[in-house]
Amino acid sequence: MNLMWRYAKKYKNYIFLNFLCVFSFILIELGLPTLLARIIDKGLVPKDFEVVKTTSVWMLAVCFAGLIGLILLAFCGSKISTSVIRDMRDDVFAKIQEFSHEEYDDFGISYLITATTNDAFQVMTFMQMMLRMGMVTPLMFIASFVMIIYKSPSLSVSVILAVPFLLMGVILIGKFSAPLSEAQQKGLDNINTNLRENLTGLRVIRAFINEKFQEGRFEKINKIYSETSKKLFKLMAVPQPGFSFIFNIILAIVIWFGASQINLGQLQVGELVAFIEYIFHALFSFMLFATVFMMYPRAAVSAHRIERILERVPRVTENINGITESKTHGYITFENVTFAYPGNSDEPILRDVSFSAKPGETVAFIGSTGSGKSTLIQLIPRFYDVTKGRIIIDGEDIRDYNLSFLRQKIGFIPQKALLFTGTISENIRYGKHDATQEEIESASKTAQAFDFINQKPDKFNEFLAEGGSNMSGGQKQRLSIARAIVKKPDIYIFDDSFSALDYQTDVKLRTALNSITKESTVLIVAQRVSTIMNADKILVLNEGNVVAEGTHRELLKTCDIYYDIASSQLTKEELE
Template identity: 35%
Template sequence: MIKKLSACIREYKTASLLAPLFVTLEVVMETIIPMLMALLIDNGIEAGNMSEVTRIGLLLVVCTLLSMFFGACSGNYAALAATGFAKNLRKDMYYRIQGFSFANIDKFSTSGIVTRLTTDVSNVQMAYQMIIRIAVRSPIMFIFALGMSFSLNARLSLIFLAIIPFLALGLYLIIRTAFPVMQRVFRTYDKLNNVVQENLSGIRVVKSFVREKKENEKFDEVSDEIYTDFCKGEKTLAFNMPLMQLAIYTAILLISWLGARMIVGSSMTTGHLTSLLTYAIQILSSLMMLSMVFVMITIARASAQRVAEILSEESSIVNGPNPVKEVADGSISFRNVEFRYAKDQEKPSLSGINLEIASGETIGILGGTGSSKSTLVQLIPRLYDVTSGQLLVGGRDVRDYDLETLRNQVAMVLQKNVLFSGTIKENLRWGNPDATDEELVHACQLAQADSFIQTFPQKYDTYIEQGGTNVSGGQRQRLCIARALLKKPKILILDDSTSAVDTHTDAMIRKAFREEIPGTTKLIIAQRISSVQDADRIIVLDGGKVNGFGTHEELLATNKIYREVYESQMKGGDSDANDA
């Protein structure tokens, strides 16, 4: 874990080294000051020597100014190093996530990843700043101040050594008790983020079904769970301060009492006792600061482990040695393919898939809910990898291709249509960053999107809100289809991507595909038979297996499932027509 996190320091190594260096210089100045105070009292004030008072006073001013300068420098470099470290952590995690397969993302969950990128990184940042400043300052202050106190009076300084084991034991028990609670808290944060994310993304559904009360209850339940655990953890950590104060005041009382007796017995000067009390405060405050660092590290340790999990995760889908950089054509071949989402999944999602699809064919895919239609097409661009068997595109196993090359030649319009905040042009250029305005318009004409875009005052410069909330579902689908067409792919996959458009528009889109991109292999997942009946061939899936594969006429004659779906939809259409 430490190795993974420290690799993110990179260009901030210099700042990370300068911060403890200036902290050390600051501590040196602070430990010299009490010694000068002792000399000022004993040799200047009590002796009535004003020249000595002036000389030592000037030294005190110089040491104080230097201490202030070194402290400011250490704070500046510590802040620079910590914020830079956090920036690199977020960057490395985000870049790592971009390379994850769907299986990796499924493992962590979206809400868990968001928590790691935000709350967890902030905790690690705070801990790192404390480590390079306070965690350096405290032990150095302890060592220097303890050395100085022993040089003044070794017998009284033994009090400090007697207190240390007591503090160490108490701190160990506090951290051991609090750490598991903090681990649980951050796991619960994932649940809270998930509840908030679901609620906000589905707020229209929540309001439509008047489920605000139920959603509030869900939020309160998770929020109360975090509150309970945090209270438990903080109550445990709260023992740290009373423990430190008990040690400090006990030490000061013992030193004051024993030191006063020594002054009366003429075995110690007033200046030495004053300095020793100052060193006592420095020693014990350094221990208090060190305990605070341990507390922060206890909180941040759970976060650091979660961040390191992301940085250590290897994508389950990577390029092989010497990847192929060109896809010959859009032919697709499934050879005894089996797929499971998890290795321990009892029943495979897909099994015994054997299909041969020629380049340029239009293939319809039908099947009931849960028949693994989306899973089948997601294997083609390697969003998931087959568990066993072979999947070939352009005559080569998909695992032989360079991932970017393969995915650039396979355009997908997913079941859930996603548009990003930005203009229509910016969204369309996801398909081709170098597309001209004419190419954008042509793609939108093929997708039957140009007609509604022209009705907007800003046309192609119209701003799309986050998630495409200011356009209808059908408009989102058509924009996503146009975006996919701009890739000029060898394979185009539409995963139930025309469900929100009317049958006339659907037919116009399919006609444009036939006339404008005849060489592109088109896979169309649909619920309506009318959307696929003019396809070259149609795949019927049932329970993750191919139940039928042929033309519309062939399946009507030979496939029971296809015939039942066709008849039910045709009867439904006749009924609707009669009602009208």
């Protein structure tokens, strides 16, 4: 409730109007039985049709006013709930943008998607119910109860005796529904995870003819979710027939004793009709409030999941007051850097890594799979923070920089090329939003993408599908490289970004890069020795340690690990 109120209080005017509509609705709903009683007792029984006509006009006016009240109530409820969820989703999305990779690893992508979509929807549904029924029903119940006691204290005993049983039922259902709601949302997380993996890995699944296996996995997860949902919905279905049963019993008792009192002249027919209407409003209001109350555990679970995201303090922060200018551009120094993924501090991925790089220099990293190459370069733009040691760029610890300014210095090309839905031009301009068409074309030429772009029907306006799925792996890599080039950064980081290119394109691209990176620092992670042979400095990593450093020729003579890698890829002539 705190989360919902924190957002709802921004719309105080609508809440106030909603509250006025609630009061007017209650007065109208309870006024109609009173007017009906007057028609019966003062008009129909004594056959005074003037009273019938006058009171009927008042009833029509009350009904019309009630219609306006209901419309305004629905409008206010919808306006507040949709606005709150819009703001909440915006804040969740903005918060997710602040997360480092550690937070993504901790929450999981499926959790974040479910929280932004389904959990937010659950909160919105509850807020709508709360604003339309949660405010009306308690006040309606109290007002109806007062009218019941006022009209006939003796008949009200049957209603008073039923209330404890109703309360007990509501509390028990609310208690049992909370863990089921939490399990249901976790089940939805699992479904999202499985579905995401299935859609992402569709080619692998088909290549290994594992469609049936995947169907079995999904069926198992879906069955667990279905069983949990069934239990929850069965529990939520109990109140309505239970309330109807209790209401009918009370109604029968009231009519029985009411008829006796009419016979004795202690009660009038109109008063009995009004009394029954008051009972209906009281019990029906209680049932609706119970429905809202039973929805609360489910909404509370969803709100807690959203709040968990909003309250999470990212380990890597923006550092708003950090450094936003530097005298030099592109100088990098690693000083005894040790890094372990959060929760695995006993097993560092990198140990005491030290090296330096300067503008105009190309530094390459090579090693076996799992040696820590990609992890090392991900520390530079602060995707993670170092565990020990420090990374210095242009004379300052990277943690002292404003994060946006730091990343503005870096052109990062990830191992897996990722493109966004939109045109080729928009994807390249993602590196620099105000890039001109000439800059875009120049970057694409350097990245060896210009020719294949011009072969497309719409050229730079060619529309890319989700993730660039209508492009080949090599084309996606070249567009990713063009996106970094157009930015003209101080530091280029290539995380095995040439792996999908053929050797001829690889050579052309690296030759073209040399001409535009003369004043920049270039860091390359590669598996191909041919890609890094001309690097000014090559660092060989093995199990998180830098075991050798030097040029290609030097390492062939001094490092067995490097020689083994090179000999598996190069000819004898190239090794000499």
